[in-house]
Amino acid sequence: MNLQRIVVIGAGTMGSGIAQWFAQQMCYVELVDNSEDQLKRSVQSIHSSWDKLVEKGKLTSCQVGQMKQFLSTCTLEKANPKSDLVIEAIIEDLEIKKTLFKKLDSLFDKKTILSSNTSSFPITLLSEAVSDERKPNFIGLHFFNPATIMLLVEVIKGLRTDATLCESLYQWFELKGKKPALCKDSPGFIVNRVARNFYGEPLRIVDNDDEQKFKEVDTILKEVGGFKMGPFELMDLIGIDINYSVTHSVWEAFNQEPRFAPHHLQKLMVDSKRFGRKSKKGFYPYD
Amino acid sequence: MTNYEIDNILINFGFASKEEKKEILRSNSQKKVFMDLTCYDPNEFYNEFPQLKGTFAALFCDDRKKIELHLKEKNELFLQQLTRLEFHPVETSIVSCGFIFPRTIVQIINEAYFALEEKVASKEDINRAMKFGVNYPLGPFDWAQGKEKLVVTLLDELLLKTNDQRYRCCSLLRNDFF
Numbered sequence: 001m002n003l004q005r006i007v008v009i010g011a012g013t014m015g016s017g018i019a020q021w022f023a024q025q026m027c028y029v030e031l032v033d034n035s036e037d038q039l040k041r042s043v044q045s046i047h048s049s050w051d052k053l054v055e056k057g058k059l060t061s062c063q064v065g066q067m068k069q070f071l072s073t074c075t076l077e078k079a080n081p082k083s084d085l086v087i088e089a090i091i092e093d094l095e096i097k098k099t100l101f102k103k104l105d106s107l108f109d110k111k112t113i114l115s116s117n118t119s120s121f122p123i124t125l126l127s128e129a130v131s132d133e134r135k136p137n138f139i140g141l142h143f144f145n146p147a148t149i150m151l152l153v154e155v156i157k158g159l160r161t162d163a164t165l166c167e168s169l170y171q172w173f174e175l176k177g178k179k180p181a182l183c184k185d186s187p188g189f190i191v192n193r194v195a196r197n198f199y200g201e202p203l204r205i206v207d208n209d210d211e212q213k214f215k216e217v218d219t220i221l222k223e224v225g226g227f228k229m230g231p232f233e234l235m236d237l238i239g240i241d242i243n244y245s246v247t248h249s250v251w252e253a254f255n256q257e258p259r260f261a262p263h264h265l266q267k268l269m270v271d272s273k274r275f276g277r278k279s280k281k282g283f284y285p286y287d
Numbered sequence: 288m289t290n291y292e293i294d295n296i297l298i299n300f301g302f303a304s305k306e307e308k309k310e311i312l313r314s315n316s317q318k319k320v321f322m323d324l325t326c327y328d329p330n331e332f333y334n335e336f337p338q339l340k341g342t343f344a345a346l347f348c349d350d351r352k353k354i355e356l357h358l359k360e361k362n363e364l365f366l367q368q369l370t371r372l373e374f375h376p377v378e379t380s381i382v383s384c385g386f387i388f389p390r391t392i393v394q395i396i397n398e399a400y401f402a403l404e405e406k407v408a409s410k411e412d413i414n415r416a417m418k419f420g421v422n423y424p425l426g427p428f429d430w431a432q433g434k435e436k437l438v439v440t441l442l443d444e445l446l447l448k449t450n451d452q453r454y455r456c457c458s459l460l461r462n463d464f465f
Contacts, residue, residue, distance in 0.1 A: 144420045152420035179419040181412035190408050190416040194427060197394035200453075205383045205390065216379050220387040223377045224353045226424035231391075258453040259398065 001168040003027060005083040007108075009076065009100065011035075011042035014117055015089035017147030020046045023071040024148065025176050030080060031073045039073040046071065049148075082109050087141055089117040097121065101129035101138075110134060113165065115141040119192055120249050123158035123185045136162035139169065142189055151179040154189045187253030192246055196260055199243060202231040203263035214283045232283040236276035240269045240283075293364050295319055302326065302346055302437060305444075312336040321365045326441040328384035328448055329357060341365065344386040345374065346437050347430070355379055355386045384448050385441045392430055393438045393445075399427035400457035435464040 004027055008019040011033035019031045019042070033039045050067055053059040059067075079086075086104055088097065097116065104114055110133055116126050123140040130138055140156025153173050157166045166182055173180040183190050202221070206213040218230020235243045244266040251260040269275075269282065276282030288301040290311070297315050299308070299322040308327065312320055312335075320339050324332060325346035332339050340360040348354050354369075356376035369376055383390060399413050408416065414426020431438055439461055445454040 150420060150422075152416055154416060154420070179415050181408055181416040181420075183408040183412065183416075184406060186402075186405065186407045190402065190413055191420040193402060193407070194395060194398045194413065194417055195421055197398055198391065198421075201391040201394045202387070205381065205387055213381060216381055217387055220355055220377055220379055221391060224348070224355055225388045225392065226349065226351070228422050258451060259394075259401070259455075261453065 001172045003084045003172060005080055005085075006030070007032060007079045007083045007086040008089060009033070009086065009104075010089035010091075010117075011038045011073075012089065012091075014143060014145060014147065015087075016042040016046060017145060018087055018089055018117065018143050019071060020049065021143075021148045023067045026066065026070055028080075029071050030083070031071065032076050032079055033073075043071065043073060076103070076107065079107070081107055081112075083112050085113045085115065087115050087117055089143075092118065092120050094121055094125070097126055098129040101126060105130040105134050111137070113137050113139060113169075115139045117141060117143055119189075120246065122187070123156050124160065127158050127160060135160035137165065139165060140185065140189070141169070142191075144191070151177070152191070153178050153180045154191065155180050155182050156185055156189055157182065158185045188246075188250040193250060193260075196247060196250060198227075199231050199235055199247070200260070200263060203265055207265070209265065209268075211284060236282035236284055236286075239276050239278060240266065241275045244270050291368055292318075293368060296321065296340075296362060296364055298365060298368055299323060300345065302440075308332070309335070312339060319360070319362060319365075321362070325386065325389050326437055327444055329382050329386075330384075333359065333382070342382075343369075343376065344389050347389045347392060347434065348374075349425075351375065353377055355388060357382055357386075384445055389437075389441055390445065393441045394454075396427045396431045396438050397442055397454075397457050397460060399431075400460040400463075404457055404459040431460075431463075435460065439464045 006022045006027045007030045008015050009032045011031055019029045023029045050064040054061050054064050086108060088100060119142060127135050127138040138158060139161050142154035144150035144152050155166055155170050170180045170182050181190055202217045206217060214232040218232050221227045221230050244262060247262045251262060254260050273279055274281045277286050280286045288303045291298040295318055297318045297320045299311055305327055316338055318338060321341040323345050324342045325344040329342040341358040343354050343356045345354040352373050353375045356378050402413060403410060410428045414428050417423040417426050439456055442454050442456040
């Protein structure tokens with residue numbers, strides 16, 4: 001497999017990170033977004049990140065000069081229809097994603113691989129928006145934030161995805177220094193499923209709104225468990241609302257299996273707008 | 288199990304059944320006892336045995352030998368002995384069945400087994416995903432290696448204590464133990 005021409009749709013945090021990573025692999029990347037301003041901000045931020053890496057001596061100015069040449073922006077209609085891979089990284093809204101994929105199916109060559117960076121929707125469900133001919137070339141590629149640093153890419157095989165394509169992409173990412181993990185199209189895939197208990201169990205241990213206990217649990221899991229962050233400080237960083245939403249969607253997808261049940265404190269926090277760092281109050285205060 | 292006796296204190300390390308642990312306490316009613324209760328609920332033991340002055344969870348500790356410790360009564364001899372054995376205790380006021388780290392990690396391991404049982408991914412890919420997607424220091428199956436008995440015992444204890452099906456042990460994990 002040789003991926004050279006990539007289209008990334010959505011210039012938010014994930015889309016920008018994914019575009020940056022591919023440009024760093026010297027792939028031609030076209031970054032697409034509905035908002036011109038967002039595209040400008042994204043490119044500025046990627047350029048600034050590269051310039052900082054030059055200052056730190058991690059990249060040469062020659063390398064960064066090349067990377068900048070590999071990254072461009074355009075409208076969806078002007079993207080190269082013969083691209084090798086399209087990665088969708090837009091808002092997590094099923095109907096908006098399906099409408100986009102229907103359009104992508106008509107715009108891009110049938111050999112182009114269409115993929116989604118979704119963390120919450122089944123790949124097979126999204127693939128319903130594309131033609132039968134495209135379905136073997138429709139796959140999930142779930143990157144982790146920040147995409148340039150986090151090595152994992154979940155390679156998700158939908159029911160109609162060609163198994164050879166999964167293997168080829170797995171090998172390609174491995175060759176480029178990522179740590180891919182091949183997984184079935186199952187709720188939460190691997191990480192968002194297995195990691196649920198890193199939050200759910202500490203919530204049940206503390207069981208009520210007690211900052212001192214949140215701190216104790218965070219300390220134990222860092223000091224004794226060796227985790228880089230404790231669950232409560234991590235939920236505050238991710239956003240308690242986002243974490244609750246992922247927990248809730250995995251729980252629903254598993255027919256309300258008790259192992260994934262949200263904790264009452266999560267809902268209370270969301271209802272009282274204690275979202276974490278972004279609202280200056282979560283499990284901890286941030287004044 | 289290993290017992291250390293120094294003056295009037297007894298320190299009990301290692302895994303044993305709940306009844307065996309209680310038997311040690313019964314036969315040492317005149318001593319101050321400090322006991323590893325990784326897989327059980329310290330509250331149940333504290334309520335029954337006033338000679339139990341502290342509990343700890345050392346069965347899941349890695350090479351760094353950092354362990355969770357709960358003290359009802361501070362005892363220098365006990366702390367010195369832990370230091371002599373190169374343990375690094377981290378004290379907590381929270382008394383919970385399975386403490387904090389063991390209870391959290393067995394749930395992560397159990398879910399990884401459920402995912403494996405459903406063929407979501409291979410063991411290697413699940414380990415890899417957790418290490419490189421969310422920076423876990425080890426993959427769930429690395430953590431479980433050789434400790435399946437402890438994981439199953441603690442999950443069964445949590446289920447018994449709470450009657451909450453979230454602690455139901457995955458049959459694949461139970462099979463690995465047996």
